[in-house]
Amino acid sequence: xxxxxxxxxxxxxxxxxxxxxxxxxxxxxxxxxxxxxxxxxxxxxxxxxxxxxxxxxxxxxxxxxxxxxxxxxxxxxxxxxxxxxxxxxxxxxxxxxxxxxxxxxxxxxxxxxxxxxxxxxxxxxxxxxxxxxxxxxxxxxxxxxxxxxxxxxxxxxxxxxxxxxxxxxxxxxxxxxxxxxxxxxxxxxxxxxxxxxxxxxxxxxxxxxxxxxxxxxxxxxxxxxxxxxxxxxxxxxxxxxxxxxxxxxxxxxxxxxxxxxxxxxxxxxxxxxxxxxxxxxxxxxxxxxxxxxxxxxxxxxxxxxxxxxxxxxxxxxxxxxxxxxxxxxxxxxxxxxxxxxxxxxxxxxxxxxxxxxxxxxxxxxxxxxxxxxxxxxxxxxxxxxxxxxxxxxxxxxxxxxxxxxxxxxxxxxxxxxxxxxxxxxxxxxxxxxxxxxxxxxxxxxxxxxxxxx
Amino acid sequence: xxxxxxxxxxxxxxxxxxxxxxxxxxxxxxxxxxxxxxxxxxxxxxxxxxxxxxxxxxxxxxxxxxxxxxxxxxxxxxxxxxxxxxxxxxxxxxxxxxxxxxxxxxxxxxxxxxxxxxxxxxxxxxxxxxxxxxxxxxxxxxxxxxxxxxxxxxxxxxxxxxxxxxxxxxxxxxxxxxxxxxxxxxxxxxxxxxxxxxxxxxxxxxxxxxxxxxxxxxxxxxxxxxxxxxxxxxxxxxxxxxxxxxxxxxxxxxxxxxxxxxxxxxxxxxxx
Numbered sequence: 076x077x078x079x080x081x082x083x084x085x086x087x088x089x090x091x092x093x094x095x096x097x098x099x100x101x102x103x104x105x106x107x108x109x110x111x112x113x114x115x116x117x118x119x120x121x122x123x124x125x126x127x128x129x130x131x132x133x134x135x136x137x138x139x140x141x142x143x144x145x146x147x148x149x150x151x152x153x154x155x156x157x158x159x160x161x162x163x164x165x166x167x168x169x170x171x172x173x174x175x176x177x178x179x180x181x182x183x184x185x186x187x188x189x190x191x192x193x194x195x196x197x198x199x200x201x202x203x204x205x206x207x208x209x210x211x212x213x214x215x216x217x218x219x220x221x222x223x224x225x226x227x228x229x230x231x232x233x234x235x236x237x238x239x240x241x242x243x244x245x246x247x248x249x250x251x252x253x254x255x256x257x258x259x260x261x262x263x264x265x266x267x268x269x270x271x272x273x274x275x276x277x278x279x280x281x282x283x284x285x286x287x288x289x290x291x292x293x294x295x296x297x298x299x300x301x302x303x304x305x306x307x308x309x310x311x312x313x314x315x316x317x318x319x320x321x322x323x324x325x326x327x328x329x330x331x332x333x334x335x336x337x338x339x340x341x342x343x344x345x346x347x348x349x350x351x352x353x354x355x356x357x358x359x360x361x362x363x364x365x366x367x368x369x370x371x372x373x374x375x376x377x378x379x380x381x382x383x384x385x386x387x388x389x390x391x392x393x394x395x396x397x398x399x400x401x402x403x404x405x406x407x408x409x410x411x412x413x414x415x416x417x418x419x420x421x422x423x424x425x426x427x428x429x430x431x432x433x434x435x436x437x438x439x440x441x442x443x444x445x446x447x448x449x450x451x452x453x454x455x456x457x458x459x460x461x462x463x464x465x466x467x468x469x470x471x472x473x474x475x476x477x478x479x480x481x482x483x484x485x486x487x488x489x490x491x492x493x494x495x496x497x498x499x500x501x502x503x504x505x506x507x508x509x510x511x512x513x514x515x516x517x518x519x520x521x522x523x524x525x526x527x528x
Numbered sequence: 529x530x531x532x533x534x535x536x537x538x539x540x541x542x543x544x545x546x547x548x549x550x551x552x553x554x555x556x557x558x559x560x561x562x563x564x565x566x567x568x569x570x571x572x573x574x575x576x577x578x579x580x581x582x583x584x585x586x587x588x589x590x591x592x593x594x595x596x597x598x599x600x601x602x603x604x605x606x607x608x609x610x611x612x613x614x615x616x617x618x619x620x621x622x623x624x625x626x627x628x629x630x631x632x633x634x635x636x637x638x639x640x641x642x643x644x645x646x647x648x649x650x651x652x653x654x655x656x657x658x659x660x661x662x663x664x665x666x667x668x669x670x671x672x673x674x675x676x677x678x679x680x681x682x683x684x685x686x687x688x689x690x691x692x693x694x695x696x697x698x699x700x701x702x703x704x705x706x707x708x709x710x711x712x713x714x715x716x717x718x719x720x721x722x723x724x725x726x727x728x729x730x731x732x733x734x735x736x737x738x739x740x741x742x743x744x745x746x747x748x749x750x751x752x753x754x755x756x757x758x759x760x761x762x763x764x765x766x767x768x769x770x771x772x773x774x775x776x777x778x779x780x781x782x783x784x785x786x787x788x789x790x791x792x793x794x795x796x797x798x799x800x
Binding site: 415 | 651
C-alpha cells in the first residue's frame with residue numbers, strides 16, 4: 076500500500092469557503108430514538124420500493140418493509156421497532172412526493188437482521204445477494220443501488236474500485252468522521268467489495284484538506300495485500316463528483332451519458348462501504364447513517380448517527396435547536412443541497428447533511444443580464460458553456476441547450492457560484508434537463524402507444 | 529464630374545440586367561400556388577397562436593384548402609371567421625363554441641400560505657422544482673407566470689401571486705393549459721358563469737392548513753343546485769368541479785359556498 080498525490084487536475088472547479096471547522100471535531104453521536112419515523116419508499120435512485128406493510132402492523136428493527144420495485148431500485152427496512160401508524164404520500168427533500176411509512180417507535184432491543192456471513196468463506200454470489208437484500212445504495216447523494224454497481228455486465232470488467240472520501244461539499248463532515256472513527260469497517264467493506272468485483276485495484280481518494288482522514292486510512296490499510304493506493308486529491312469543488320474523481324485518480328474519462336463501469340471503474344462512497352461491511356458481517360440492512368447537522372443556524376453542530384426516516388425537526392433539536400434568525404434550511408450542503416421549506420421532512424439513505432444558515436450567511440441577490448465575461452466557462456468542470464445554455468433556456472430554446480450538451484451537466488453549481496452577474500445558471504440547466512427528460516418520456520410513451528396499435 | 533456619370537451608368541446597367549433576370553425567372557420559375565390559400569390566410573385572425581393544432585394561421589389555411597382540416601378549429605376567430613372561410617372555400621362551418629381559460633385557484637398571497645421565499649428564476653416549473661414550490665398548497669397556482677409568458681394575446685396577468693385570465697382577450701388556444709406545471713388551468717365554455725376556483729382534492733382540514741379559500745368538498749354547492757340528480761357538479765376526492773356540459777347558473781350557490789371558492793364569472797379585465 077502506498078500514498079500518492081494526484082497529478083491530474085480536471086478543468087474548471089471552484090473554491091467555496093468550506094466551513095468544515097463547525098463540525099469536523101465533533102465525534103459521531105447517536106440520536107435517541109425519535110417517537111416518530113417517516114420512512115420513505117423512495118430513498119434511492121430508480122423505481123420506488125413496493126410497500127409491504129399497512130397501518131396497524133407491528134414491525135421489528137431491520138424487518139423488510141419495502142421490496143425493490145425494479146432492477147434499479149433498493150429494499151427498504153424498518154429503522155426501529157414499532158407500529159405502523161399509516162402509509163401515506165409524503166414530500167421528500169427534493170420536493171417530490173412518495174409513499175412513506177409513518178412509524179410510531181417503541182424502545183426495544185429486538186432486531187430482525189439477516190444471518191451474519193463470513194466474507195472470507197462466502198461466495199461472490201452470496202455476498203452480492205446480501206448487498207442487494209440489505210437495500211444498500213450510494214450514500215454520497217445520488218443513491219445509485221450498490222448491487223447494480225457491484226454486478227457489472229459480463230462484457231465489462233472492473234479494474235479500479237475507487238473509494239470516494241473527497242467530501243468536497245462545504246460544511247459536511249459525515250464522511251470525514253466515518254473515515255476517522257470507522258476505518259476498520261471501511262477496510263472490511265473494501266475487502267468484501269474487492270472479492271465481489273473479482274479483485275480490482277483499490278484507490279482511496281481523499282482531498283488534501285483532510286490529513287487526519289488520510290492518516291486514519293493509512294493505519295487501517297497498512298497491512299493490506301494487493302494493489303491499494305491512497306490518492307491525495309487537490310482541494311477543489313466538485314472533486315467528489317464521480318466522473319471527476321475517476322479522472323483525478325486514474326485519468327480516465329467517462330463517456331457522455333455513460334456509467335463509470337464503461338471505463339472499468341466503480342466508485343463508492345466511504346459510508347456505503349462501511350454499510351456493506353455491516354450488511355455482511357452483522358447482517359444489518361442499511362437503516363441508519365451519519366448525517367452532519369451544521370451551519371451557523373444550529374446551536375451545536377454535530378455529526379449525528381440517526382435511523383433513516385428521522386424527521387429534520389428531531390435532528391435539529393438534537394443539535395441544540397435552531398437559532399432564531401435561520402433564513403435557509405438545506406438538505407445537503409450549500410452547493411448541491413435542496414432547499415427545504417418544511418422540517419417535517421425526514422432523512423433518507425442519502426441525506427449526508429442538514430445545513431441551517433442564518434441571515435448573515437445567506438446572500439440575497441437579484442439576477443442581472445449576462446455580461447459575457449466567461450467566468451462560468453472557466454468554472455464548469457464538464458467543459459460546457461453555461462452562459463450560452465442559460466441564455467438558450469431563458470429564450471425557451473431547449474433544443475439549442477440540448478445541442479450544447481446540457482444533459483452532461485452534473486448540477487454542481489460551480490457556474491452560479493462564480494457568476495458575477497448572479498445569474499441562476501444551474502437552475503436554468505435543471506429546467507432544460509427536466510424539459511428534455513419530459514420530452515423523451517413523451518416520445519417513449521408515444522412510441523409504445525404506436526407499437527401497441 | 530465624369531466619375532459620377534460613370535457610377536450612375538454602371539449602377540443603372542447592373543439594375544437593368546438584374547431586372548431582366550428577375551423578370552425571366554418570374555416567368556419561367558414561378559411556383560403555382562392556390563390563390564385561395566392567401567385569401568383564407570387573410571380571413572384568419574393572424575394571431576399565429578397554434579390553438580388549431582397547426583403551425584400558425586398559414587399552416588391552418590393550407591390544411592383548410594387541402595381539405596385536411598375541419599373549418600371551425602380556429603378558436604381565436606370564432607364563428608365570424610369560420611363563416612368567412614366557408615364563403616371562400618364553400619365548406620360548411622362546423623359549429624364551434626367559444627372556450628376560454630379559467631385558473632382553478634383563488635389562493636392569493638393573503639389567502640394561501642407561502643412556505644418559503646423563492647427568489648430563483650421566475651418560471652413556474654422551476655419554482656415547483658425547488659422543494660416542491662413555495663406555495664403551501666401543492667395543487668394551486670404558483671403565480672410565476674409561465675402561462676402569462678406563453679399567452680399570444682397577453683390575456684393573462686399575475687395579480688397578487690395568482691394568474692388571472694381576461695375573458696375578453698382569451699382566444700382559447702390552450703397554450704397556458706399545457707405549460708402549467710400544476711395543471712390548474714382549464715378551457716371552459718365562455719358561457720359558463722360559475723366556477724370552482726380550487727384544485728386541491730385533499731380533505732378539508734388539510735386544505736385549511738394551507739389556504740383560507742380552498743374547497744373542502746362539503747357538497748353544499750351540489751345541494752343548492754338541485755342535488756346530485758341535477759348533475760351540475762362532480763367530485764374528485766374532496767374537490768367540487770363544475771360539470772361544464774351542464775353548468776349551473778344559480779347565484780345562491782355562490783352565496784352558500786362556505787369556502788368562498790365558487791365565484792360568479794371569475795374573469796377580470798387586464799387593461800391590455
